[in-house]
Amino acid sequence: MARILLGVTGSIAAFKACHLASDWTKAGHTVRVVETAAAERFVTPLTFTSLTGEPTRTAMFPDSPAVPGDVAANPAPATINHVKDAAWADLLVVAPASADVIARIAAGMADDTLTATILAYEGPKLLCPAMNVHMYDNPATRRNLDVCRDFGWTVLDPASGTLACGDTGRGRMPEPEEIERAAATLLAGGPDGPREDGPQENGPQESRPQGGADAQATASLPLMGLNVLVTAGPTQEPLDPVRYLTNHSTGKMGYALAASAAELGAHVTLVSGPVALEEPEGVDVVHVTTARDMFEAVSDSFAAADITVMAAAVGDFRVEEIAPEKIKKAGRESITLTLVANPDILAWAGGRKRDDGSQVLCGFAMETEHLVRNAARKLAGKHCDMLVANDLREPGAGFATDTNVVTVLTPGGPDEQTPHIEHWDLMDKTTLAKRLLLRLAALRK
Numbered sequence: 001m002a003r004i005l006l007g008v009t010g011s012i013a014a015f016k017a018c019h020l021a022s023d024w025t026k027a028g029h030t031v032r033v034v035e036t037a038a039a040e041r042f043v044t045p046l047t048f049t050s051l052t053g054e055p056t057r058t059a060m061f062p063d064s065p066a067v068p069g070d071v072a073a074n075p076a077p078a079t080i081n082h083v084k085d086a087a088w089a090d091l092l093v094v095a096p097a098s099a100d101v102i103a104r105i106a107a108g109m110a111d112d113t114l115t116a117t118i119l120a121y122e123g124p125k126l127l128c129p130a131m132n133v134h135m136y137d138n139p140a141t142r143r144n145l146d147v148c149r150d151f152g153w154t155v156l157d158p159a160s161g162t163l164a165c166g167d168t169g170r171g172r173m174p175e176p177e178e179i180e181r182a183a184a185t186l187l188a189g190g191p192d193g194p195r196e197d198g199p200q201e202n203g204p205q206e207s208r209p210q211g212g213a214d215a216q217a218t219a220s221l222p223l224m225g226l227n228v229l230v231t232a233g234p235t236q237e238p239l240d241p242v243r244y245l246t247n248h249s250t251g252k253m254g255y256a257l258a259a260s261a262a263e264l265g266a267h268v269t270l271v272s273g274p275v276a277l278e279e280p281e282g283v284d285v286v287h288v289t290t291a292r293d294m295f296e297a298v299s300d301s302f303a304a305a306d307i308t309v310m311a312a313a314v315g316d317f318r319v320e321e322i323a324p325e326k327i328k329k330a331g332r333e334s335i336t337l338t339l340v341a342n343p344d345i346l347a348w349a350g351g352r353k354r355d356d357g358s359q360v361l362c363g364f365a366m367e368t369e370h371l372v373r374n375a376a377r378k379l380a381g382k383h384c385d386m387l388v389a390n391d392l393r394e395p396g397a398g399f400a401t402d403t404n405v406v407t408v409l410t411p412g413g414p415d416e417q418t419p420h421i422e423h424w425d426l427m428d429k430t431t432l433a434k435r436l437l438l439r440l441a442a443l444r445k
């Protein structure tokens with residue numbers, strides 16, 4: 001899986017960039033869009049953010065959020081974002097590339113987020129010009145394109161046809177399929193790519209199909225051959241034959257993880273507490289009720305699992321003794337239950353995982369306060385390779401939602417005690433599930 005930066009400039013062809021963003025995201029790539037101010041006139045940042053699940057970069061110094069209410073899209077002056085994004089990406093594609101941006105690239109300018117990002121970027125890059133035929137034929141544009149080629153850009157020649165302005169000739173941006181084929185070639189190590197020192201997020205196998213028919217024939221799914229174990233849903237701890245202790249978990253996150261892992265090619269075992277969701281296709285589901293049942297089911301499958309993700313909201317306590325008959329209220333003003341601790345399944349797994357790095361373990365944490373501090377404690381205390389934390393009170397996060405907003409912690413931050421911390425923006429649970437799984441696959445040794 002690759003990280004693709006998609007630069008979009010002001011052109012009627014900007015709508016084709018939506019197809020690119022959507023196709024690449026569906027194929028499992030992470031796509032981050034950088035729009036010029038003129039591009040925003042054609043397609044809103046919100047459209048790209050919705051298609052990719054990633055923040056869309058816009059103005060260099062946003063006075064106000066580009067997307068109303070979307071401070072997260074440009075959380076800091078892009079003076080930071082452009083350098084970070086440039087280091088983050090495996091491939092940079094500018095589509096459509098206007099005559100103006102081509103001139104500014106050729107001149108080495110950095111007067112907006114897109115050109116600043118381009119100047120900071122060192123990997124393979126693809127330029128897809130789109131403009132009026134006379135602008136394209138202008139010697140200045142021709143010279144600028146030659147300069148771009150000298151700078152290492154792969155330039156996709158525009159197609160001929162009737163242009164938006166009514167003229168006929170060369171200037172139409174190539175169709176998304178052609179751009180996707182060229183991008184796949186660069187990512188597969190074509191003329192200029194991929195860069196060897198760049199951040200890689202590939203799974204253990206080859207990456208997913210990337211568009212072209214040839215690429216589709218040879219590529220395999222990124223989790224192919226891996227066993228993935230997922231826990232999901234709440235547990236129920238009976239008090240008597242009628243009542244139980246439980247929590248608000250609906251299982252949506254865990255089910256999204258199981259379904260996504262299967263889609264990405266894994267063999268999946270889902271250990272599920274009682275939920276109202278349909279079993280995901282192609283997944284072995286083990287239904288359980290109590291934390292102890294869940295522990296038993298996990299301990300049956302854990303040794304064979306390459307990736308384990310525990311998204312279940314496990315009851316920490318159960319009643320010491322389950323009443324054999326219904327507890328009656330007659331004559332009682334209060335009732336005292338004695339609770340005893342359930343096994344901590346994640347901590348058990350953390351203590352047992354293979355120490356050669358071939359088995360990775362991910363826990364979840366839902367918190368109401370001190371999110372990072374509590375999650376960091378769980379990451380270290382339960383020997384996880386990743387801990388995904390969410391705040392119950394954050395809009396779009398929590399139980400029963402189709403979206404989530406998470407903070408992802410992994411060991412190996414600035415010092416031994418401090419984990420590496422990433423705050424991910426709001427995204428739907430399926431997109432999040434795929435991203436997490438690809439990250440976990442990349443963590444496996």
Ligand code: CTP
Nearest residue numbers: 310311312314316343344345346363364365366
């Ligand atoms: N977990 C588990 N077994 C338990 C409790 C929790 O496997 N008995 C797992 C959950 O599936 C989750 C992670 O541990 O992946 C964190 O769960 P959470 O309930 O947030 O943490 P606790 O350790 O129970 O801490 P607390 O409830 O005090 O926040």
